[in-house]
Amino acid sequence: MSKVKAVNPNTNNVPKRKTGTQRFFSILFQRKIIIVCCVILFLFVFGSVFANVIAPYDPDDAVMRESSQGISSAHWLGTDNLGRDTFSRILYGGRVSLAVGVLATLVAAAIGILIGMIAAYFGGWVDMVIMRLCEAMMSIPNIVLAMSLIAVFGSGLINLVIIMGISSVPVFVRMMRAQALQIRESEYIKCCETQGAGNLYIMFRHILPNAISPLIVMMTQMVGGMILMESGLSFIGIGVQIPMSSWGTMISDSKTYLASNPVQAISPGICIALLVVCLNEIGDAVRDGLDPRLRGEL
Amino acid sequence: MLKYILKRLGQTLIVIVIVVVAVFFLTSMLPGDPVYIIAGDATLTPEEYDVVYKELLLDKPIYERFFIWLGNFISGDFGRSYLYNVPVKDVILSRVGITVYFSVLSLILSIIFGVLFGIICAVNRGKVVDTILTLVANIASCLPQFWIGLILLFAFCIKHQILPSLGFGWPGKVGWATHIKTSIMPIVCLSFGSIASYVRQTRSSMLEVIKQDFVRTARSKGVPEKKVIFKHVMKNGLIPIVTITGNRLAMLLGGSMFVETVFNIPGLGALMMKSVLGRDIPTIQAMVILLTLVSCLAYILTDVMYVIVDPRISIVSRRE
Numbered sequence: 001m002s003k004v005k006a007v008n009p010n011t012n013n014v015p016k017r018k019t020g021t022q023r024f025f026s027i028l029f030q031r032k033i034i035i036v037c038c039v040i041l042f043l044f045v046f047g048s049v050f051a052n053v054i055a056p057y058d059p060d061d062a063v064m065r066e067s068s069q070g071i072s073s074a075h076w077l078g079t080d081n082l083g084r085d086t087f088s089r090i091l092y093g094g095r096v097s098l099a100v101g102v103l104a105t106l107v108a109a110a111i112g113i114l115i116g117m118i119a120a121y122f123g124g125w126v127d128m129v130i131m132r133l134c135e136a137m138m139s140i141p142n143i144v145l146a147m148s149l150i151a152v153f154g155s156g157l158i159n160l161v162i163i164m165g166i167s168s169v170p171v172f173v174r175m176m177r178a179q180a181l182q183i184r185e186s187e188y189i190k191c192c193e194t195q196g197a198g199n200l201y202i203m204f205r206h207i208l209p210n211a212i213s214p215l216i217v218m219m220t221q222m223v224g225g226m227i228l229m230e231s232g233l234s235f236i237g238i239g240v241q242i243p244m245s246s247w248g249t250m251i252s253d254s255k256t257y258l259a260s261n262p263v264q265a266i267s268p269g270i271c272i273a274l275l276v277v278c279l280n281e282i283g284d285a286v287r288d289g290l291d292p293r294l295r296g297e298l
Numbered sequence: 299m300l301k302y303i304l305k306r307l308g309q310t311l312i313v314i315v316i317v318v319v320a321v322f323f324l325t326s327m328l329p330g331d332p333v334y335i336i337a338g339d340a341t342l343t344p345e346e347y348d349v350v351y352k353e354l355l356l357d358k359p360i361y362e363r364f365f366i367w368l369g370n371f372i373s374g375d376f377g378r379s380y381l382y383n384v385p386v387k388d389v390i391l392s393r394v395g396i397t398v399y400f401s402v403l404s405l406i407l408s409i410i411f412g413v414l415f416g417i418i419c420a421v422n423r424g425k426v427v428d429t430i431l432t433l434v435a436n437i438a439s440c441l442p443q444f445w446i447g448l449i450l451l452f453a454f455c456i457k458h459q460i461l462p463s464l465g466f467g468w469p470g471k472v473g474w475a476t477h478i479k480t481s482i483m484p485i486v487c488l489s490f491g492s493i494a495s496y497v498r499q500t501r502s503s504m505l506e507v508i509k510q511d512f513v514r515t516a517r518s519k520g521v522p523e524k525k526v527i528f529k530h531v532m533k534n535g536l537i538p539i540v541t542i543t544g545n546r547l548a549m550l551l552g553g554s555m556f557v558e559t560v561f562n563i564p565g566l567g568a569l570m571m572k573s574v575l576g577r578d579i580p581t582i583q584a585m586v587i588l589l590t591l592v593s594c595l596a597y598i599l600t601d602v603m604y605v606i607v608d609p610r611i612s613i614v615s616r617r618e
Contacts, residue, residue, distance in 0.1 A: 132312055132313065132316060133316065135309070135312075135313045136313045136316035136317050136320070139313050139314075139317065139590045139593050139597070140317065140586060140589060140590050140593070141548065141549055141552045141553070141589055141593060143552070143555070144552050144570065144585075144589055147570070147574045148321075148324070148325075148574065148582060148586055149324075151325075151328065151574045151577060151582060152324050152325065152327055152328055228440070228442055231442050232442060232443075232444065232556060235444050235556065235559075236555075236556075236559070236571055236575070237575060238575065251442075251444065251445055255448055255560075258448060258451060258452050258456060259452075259456045262456075265445070265448050265449075265452070266449065266452075269441070269445035269448075269449070272440075272441075272442055272445070273437060273441045273442075273445075276440035277440045280436070280440060281436070
């Protein structure tokens with residue numbers, strides 16, 4: 001005799017329709033690895049925000065008699081040639097690396113969105129000039145552009161953020177322009193225009209919100225690249241400057257002492273790689289969650 | 299086709315003109331007096347200062363200087379390097395060979411290994427091989443190049459003294475054995491990241507093709523699996539490879555900067571870095587313009603390659 005499961009008509013098997021946010025999060029966490037990535041990202045963010053609470057030592061406190069130590073219970077990742085605790089320095093360095101990465105991306109996005117919108121909205125020669133300038137900027141390799149701009153305007157944290165942002169502006173300009181050109185042709189924009197809405201109103205109340213999702217995806221995917229770029233510039237010696245230190249400068253400092261103290265060079269590199277991998281994976285997941293059609297394009 | 303190439307060349311010309319103008323005026327804004335950069339630590343008498351000042355044409359207005367500079371530049375005179383005190387052209391010519399050698403060799407290796415591993419991943423989708431290779435590729439594409447270089451140095455020079463640490467020599471000068479020994483690590487370091495991006499791209503574009511109808515048709519009419527993969531899928535799946543190769547070619551001269559720095563190889567990337575650190579204006583100008591030229595040509599080449607590789611793409615429709 002087979003048992004027939006009673007079906008309660010009130011709890012039907014048809015899944016409830018998910019709201020937009022629920023759908024976004026369910027796709028975001030579809031792959032289990034994303035949860036791991038989010039946890040790691042959270043640890044990095046937590047560690048750098050509360051660096052002053054967590055760090056067991058002052059990162060700039062040079063104790064010469066404890067210099068160049070290996071891994072021990074007192075110094076989890078050893079100490080550098082000046083006797084500074086590496087674990088504490090990594091926490092503080094993460095603060096700088098993360099902040100520069102996020103801020104530079106925001107600068108790039110803000111400028112890019114504004115200029116892209118202007119290019120699309122006004123068209124004609126404005127568009128032509130902006131696009132030619134973008135092409136010129138994109139034809140110079142990104143890091144070379146940043147290096148040359150730093151040579152001209154000098155390094156320093158604020159300059160670094162602005163220059164790294166500006167070197168990546170063209171990608172946002174092109175994306176925003178493409179989006180805005182498409183949206184401008186919609187009926188509701190025409191409707192707004194006939195009702196007498198102002199340019200700025202249409203741009204920021206109608207075009208921007210409708211174009212925002214690929215831009216958000218691009219931003220999440222760019223933070224990792226920015227952190228890599230910052231570490232590269234710092235490694236060369238034109239990025240983050242003394243007295244501040246980022247993971248890039250830590251690797252740069254340690255290269256002279258590679259033989260005696262390899263942990264100094266290895267640990268910040270692992271941090272960079274872990275953080276960037278997690279950011280990229282989360283970026284891809286955000287893309288799939290916000291707009292699956294973008295897969296393959298971004 | 300010819301019309302299209304000419305049009306692209308025209309666009310590129312505009313881009314290059316913008317870059318040239320921007321490079322000149324931005325580098326003229328460089329802080330620091332060029333006279334003192336050349337003099338270094340030496341103290342100058344006012345007379346000596348005046349001589350160098352006039353030599354650099356600093357007594358002339360900036361637009362006049364621009365046209366004199368432009369004229370010299372077009373005729374191949376890039377000025378004198380402040381750091382090396384020889385013509386910039388000679389510095390670049392003496393270094394360009396090494397960089398091109400390393401970049402081209404690493405590009406060839408990346409295409410071979412990247413595409414191979416990518417195909418292995420796509421064919422074994424979801425199996426252990428695929429998971430491991432994809433994971434490694436994802437991580438490898440996020441590792442900073444200079445860090446890989448340092449790790450290699452630590453592993454193979456310091457811990458186990460298998461390979462010499464620094465320097466580079468052409469086989470004619472130091473013999474093949476030394477040449478190969480000194481080039482292994484830089485080439486591995488340079489290829490690591492780009493192999494990873496080839497693997498990722500090949501895998502995803504192959505998988506995209508595998509699920510298409512014509513592949514199913516081929517399979518259902520009994521074409522052997524090997525032939526399906528190598529003939530039907532690969533022909534279509536490898537088109538996006540052209541894009542990455544174009545990007546790599548665009549970075550042909552500037553992409554090996556970190557590797558050259560870590561392994562102390564006298565190439566163009568190291569020159570670029572030194573000139574930025576030393577505020578060597580003529581070298582920065584020449585290098586930026588050279589790198590721009592190379593990347594513009596690479597992008598044109600990519601677009602032309604697309605049409606040759608994939609006859610379905612017509613230039614007109616791609617542009618619209």
